[in-house]
Amino acid sequence: MHHSESVLRANWIKSKLSWTALLMLLATQVCEASTTIFDMNEIQDTGTLETEVLQGWHSVPGPVATRQKLVTINVGDLWKGQEYRVPVRMVVPENQKAKGFHLTGGSTPSRLNLDTKPSRFERELLNSGVGLVFTVVQEPGSYGQRAMAAAASKRFAETLDPHYKIQYWAWPATLMRAITTAYAETDHFEKGKVAVSGSSKNGASPSMAILHDDRMTAVHATVSPIWDSPLRLCDRKAWDELESQPGRRGIFSGGNFGPEFNRAALAAGHTWPDLQKFTSDIADDVFISRNLDQLRQRNVEMLFHPGTHDSVAYDLAWGGANHPDIPVYLGANTGHGKRGHPQREHDQQNKAAFLLKHFFPEQMSGTLLSPPEVKHSIEDGALRVMIKFPGKSPAESGRIWWMFDRAPDGSPAYLSELIPNENVSEMQYDPTLNAWTAKIPIKPGVSRVDFFSNHRKTIRHKNESYATYLSSPYTRVQLDN
Numbered sequence: 001m002h003h004s005e006s007v008l009r010a011n012w013i014k015s016k017l018s019w020t021a022l023l024m025l026l027a028t029q030v031c032e033a034s035t036t037i038f039d040m041n042e043i044q045d046t047g048t049l050e051t052e053v054l055q056g057w058h059s060v061p062g063p064v065a066t067r068q069k070l071v072t073i074n075v076g077d078l079w080k081g082q083e084y085r086v087p088v089r090m091v092v093p094e095n096q097k098a099k100g101f102h103l104t105g106g107s108t109p110s111r112l113n114l115d116t117k118p119s120r121f122e123r124e125l126l127n128s129g130v131g132l133v134f135t136v137v138q139e140p141g142s143y144g145q146r147a148m149a150a151a152a153s154k155r156f157a158e159t160l161d162p163h164y165k166i167q168y169w170a171w172p173a174t175l176m177r178a179i180t181t182a183y184a185e186t187d188h189f190e191k192g193k194v195a196v197s198g199s200s201k202n203g204a205s206p207s208m209a210i211l212h213d214d215r216m217t218a219v220h221a222t223v224s225p226i227w228d229s230p231l232r233l234c235d236r237k238a239w240d241e242l243e244s245q246p247g248r249r250g251i252f253s254g255g256n257f258g259p260e261f262n263r264a265a266l267a268a269g270h271t272w273p274d275l276q277k278f279t280s281d282i283a284d285d286v287f288i289s290r291n292l293d294q295l296r297q298r299n300v301e302m303l304f305h306p307g308t309h310d311s312v313a314y315d316l317a318w319g320g321a322n323h324p325d326i327p328v329y330l331g332a333n334t335g336h337g338k339r340g341h342p343q344r345e346h347d348q349q350n351k352a353a354f355l356l357k358h359f360f361p362e363q364m365s366g367t368l369l370s371p372p373e374v375k376h377s378i379e380d381g382a383l384r385v386m387i388k389f390p391g392k393s394p395a396e397s398g399r400i401w402w403m404f405d406r407a408p409d410g411s412p413a414y415l416s417e418l419i420p421n422e423n424v425s426e427m428q429y430d431p432t433l434n435a436w437t438a439k440i441p442i443k444p445g446v447s448r449v450d451f452f453s454n455h456r457k458t459i460r461h462k463n464e465s466y467a468t469y470l471s472s473p474y475t476r477v478q479l480d481n
Contacts, residue, residue: 066118152164353459398453406448
């Protein structure tokens with residue numbers, strides 16, 4: 001072989017090896033990019049639902065006549081041989097297909113056995129051709145599956161495999177498989193918007209599912225996680241501060257996306273670096289805050305009610321500082337087991353207005369508020385606050401709430417020490433500033449002030465008015481003493 005031929009052959013081999021290496025690298029990257037908690041092809045596979053019909057399609061009379069069907073489905077296997085089955089009830093108008101539907105997991109197997117009697121708001125949806133789908137996102141122990149739930153928790157603590165954790169896999173998958181179930185009923189549903197709502201686990205589960213399932217178009221979630229704060233990501237400095245606080249901490253405060261599993265995982269032999277790697281790896285799969293760009297590109301609509309004193313949504317100060325553009329309504333002194341401040345907004349109708357606006361934007365008069373900008377300054381012993389909405393202020397009112405020296409996020413005192421009855425004031429609208437203003441007198445000796453404001457906007461659907469409220473970002477101001 002001539003020298004020139006040897007060079008050509010060597011270069012050809014080198015080129016081939018380079019291309020092989022490049023292709024292997026790309027294949028690895030594609031594999032890594034597609035690795036997720038859910039296989040969406042499986043989620044949308046009607047052939048694996050293993051549907052069992054408990055009640056076939058039948059007419060149900062009432063103020064709005066409907067057709068309803070009750071089935072159970074196989075969400076999938078928690079582990080080999082362990083099915084996760086749930087009931088699904090579907091409701092459509094009597095004389096037409098439903099186009100899209102409102103979905104929630106906030107029911108129980110016993111309730112779903114009975115025909116649904118739609119609420120006033122649900123009748124509005126049905127009258128305009130939107131269906132209803134109900135399933136069960138509840139602790140399995142509440143309906144006789146305690147042993148399965150305990151076994152799943154044990155497997156997760158030992159492996160840190162999110163597929164075994166019911167909060168990470170089974171509950172969001174339940175909602176997504178319910179969509180697959182409804183859309184398999186082609187004589188009763190056609191593709192449309194799918195809005196999901198709920199509280200607690202039924203707020204967290206759709207907030208996670210909507211990141212993976214682009215059939216979902218809106219989420220309204222109450223007292224549930226929103227953002228990837230340091231506590232949720234097992235940051236040791238944040239955890240050291242939390243554990244240094246006096247009082248008894250509940251099992252949810254500090255948890256990543258539900259009950260705190262740190263102790264069980266550490267007892268099973270894992271380390272803090274293991275926990276940090278797990279929470280870092282899973283963050284993109286569970287937190288709204290990590291997916292805002294893709295959600296907005298999909299035109300997903302969102303509204304969250306985290307509560308101001310909630311054991312699950314326990315990180316308001318961090319969330320307000322880092323994600324002021326996520327729309328929230330903060331009911332003063334609300335959360336799991338909390339009664340609320342006596343002056344909270346009792347006429348608030350956010351959920352109904354949000355869902356009606358999502359399904360029927362052309363039928364609505366008025367739009368929902370967008371998160372405002374917050375400015376503050378300290379003058380003459382007072383904290384002066386200015387809240388400014390985009391454009392000419394569309395808000396109809398302003399009310400500000402505050403606390404002095406509130407304990408750190410998630411701590412026992414953070415959850416138990418409520419906003420005092422007197423720490424609330426009506427704001428004034430200043431047309432020259434196009435802003436809502438207020439003044440908070442600073443008590444001697446305090447080191448910080450937490451505050452937020454709530455603003456009303458009335459919108460109409462047909463002949464009904466709905467009072468909606470949006471909050472300014474929760475703000476913590478450190479004072480120089």
